[in-house]
Amino acid sequence: MQPTNPFRPTFGVSPTILAGRxxxxxxxxxxxxxxxxxxxxxxxxxxxxxxxxxxxxxxxxxxxxxxxxxxxxxxxxxxxxxxxxxxxxxxxxxxxxxxxSKRILSGVSIPGVGQITAVANPDHSQPxxxxxxxxxxxxxxxxxxxxxxxxxxxxxxxxxxxxxxxxxxxxxxxxxxxxxxxxxxxxxxxxxxxxxxxxxxxxxxxxxxLGEVNHNDAVAMFRETTTAGGRLIDEQAAHLAAQISVGYPYSMQLTGSLAWARATLDKTDRIAVTQVEAVRGEVIRRMGMQVHEPSLHSVPDGELTILYAIAELSQDGAMVATGDIAALMNVKPNALSVQRRQLLRRGLLTVPKYGYLNFVLPYMREHLLNNPQHRPI
CATH class of the missing domain: 3.40.50.300 (P-loop containing nucleotide triphosphate hydrolases)
Structure with a gap:
């Protein structure tokens, strides 16, 4: 009998082991x-x-x-x-x-008195x-x-x-x-x-x-959750899982769940680097499907254009200067102010330092670059 997967990549569902909180x-x-x-x-x-x-x-x-x-x-x-x-x-x-207690006792027969019938408290003066x-x-x-x-x-x-x-x-x-x-x-x-x-x-x-879970707490979560489920995870595999999930609680559960499933298919009770590395692409794909797509659903074309510009300019998730974004879009920097403000309100962008922007959600860059069909013409 296969042990039950202890990871829970479902929004709002408490994990088996709470990390970093x-x-x-x-x-x-x-x-x-x-x-x-x-x-x-x-x-x-x-x-x-x-x-x-x-x-x-x-x-x-x-x-x-x-x-x-x-x-x-x-x-x-x-x-x-x-x-x-x-x-x-x-x-x-x-x-x-x-x-x-606001009803009068009823339905009881008392010898010599007869039947008592229930009635609601007649006091209607309560505010x-x-x-x-x-x-x-x-x-x-x-x-x-x-x-x-x-x-x-x-x-x-x-x-x-x-x-x-x-x-x-x-x-x-x-x-x-x-x-x-x-x-x-x-x-x-x-x-x-x-x-x-x-x-x-x-x-x-x-x-x-609530910010990202630090690396050591994430590693501990992968170890403890895997053990609670009846399996073991190699130390290097736990560190790799923490690296792939970048301290984002949902992707931590997703990475752990997929690595567990890969181990099940490989018929092993020990999660090694091989199983974790094998699910990296699926983690990114599911993040896009389950997190990014819903987040982008109602974003208008003007804001999408900015997001795609950041995706093209960003190197390995690094922040991007607002001036560079405007130059790529062939507009003046102040022309981005309204859309920039809306993207901040949507929780899609953050300002890591003055004059720069970056994605809030991990793997948003990869999702956008892998789905050019969403880009406004």
Whole structure:
């Protein structure tokens, strides 16, 4: 019987072994244990696509659950507050309190009295619930633990809805209620969102940017995950896998999964350099299919032209001067400003230093050069 592949190259799914995020997770656990005054009870996580933002939210939820906290997931659509107030939080309250106490006991026959029939509590004078009142009702049911609210894809949230959520959380924090809020999203989208006045509280949250996993942590992840799955990986193979995946959490899982599959086909229980090297091209191809293609789907021709220019000018992933890009496109540098700003907001480009641009996502250059049919005429 073949051992099960322990690598998980699926967006938002927690890996078998979490690489390079131990200190962040430990800080969060301490923040929950500290009390309402901890700065780690309001966190804002940013990072490129596939950098592990959703995975970190999953890990934070698990860590909170271990301490007995109740998790509440929020979805950034136009009904966010309504769903929280009238669906998500009432369900959490019911889970904590058991059967509702707002009904009169019924259906019981008592000798000498007769049949008692159930009726709803006739008191209709209660004010309509609000997000704040629902959160306070849930918090009142908890003893020594709190409420963790998580919000993914923050950049897609409606400003007014986000303002109402932030106001509610801040209100409870002011009264020393055990509550925490962790939100995650793309860097440029978050920056744009936080420019609005209604996001003041979110703006003051502890800001954490998820970058690439360092080489040694990546090597350790390949070793530990492979061992957990019931196989071994050679030291050189683990280093090569870390090199190919360039510290990008999604490509780390992808590289490990493909190398594991190659070992299965080769009928070996040990992953060697041969298996890792054999899947390099497939890692790049799948990164293009699963990461780059969706990222480029709605990019207009003017921005695509800039991306292709950078791909042509870049040498081994090196940053490219804006002036060189403009020269290749036969335009003045300031003519690129609007498209440049949009590409930064999309999380496709970064500014490694003034006057230069580079791709955020690994292997974007290879994907573009291998797919010239997408290039605008």
């Amino acid at each position: 131990d200190s962040l997770l430990e800080s969060f656990k301490l923040g929950l244990a500290e009390g309402p005054g901890s700065p780690f009870r309001a966190l804002l996580i940013s990072g490129a696509r596939g950098m592990g933002k959703t995975v970190m939210l999953n890990e934070f939820e698990d860590a909170a659950a271990e301490q007995g906290w109740v998790k509440v997931r929020v979805y950034p659509d136009e009904t966010m507050v309504h769903t929280l107030t009238n669906s998500t939080l009432p369900q959490a309250i019911q889970d904590q309190s058991g059967p509702s 309509a619930p609000t997000l704040i009142s629902r959160l306070r009702e849930l918090a009142a049911l908890l003893r020594g633990v709190g409420i963790l609210i998580t919000l993914d894809e923050l950049q897609s949230a409606d400003i007014s809805q986000l303002h109402e959520l932030a106001t509610a959380v801040q209100d409870l924090l002011r009264d020393d209620v055990d509550i925490a809020l962790v939100a995650a999203g793309l860097p440029e989208g978050i920056d744009r969102l936080l420019q609005h006045e209604g996001t003041t509280f979110i703006r003051r949250a502890e800001r954490i940017h």
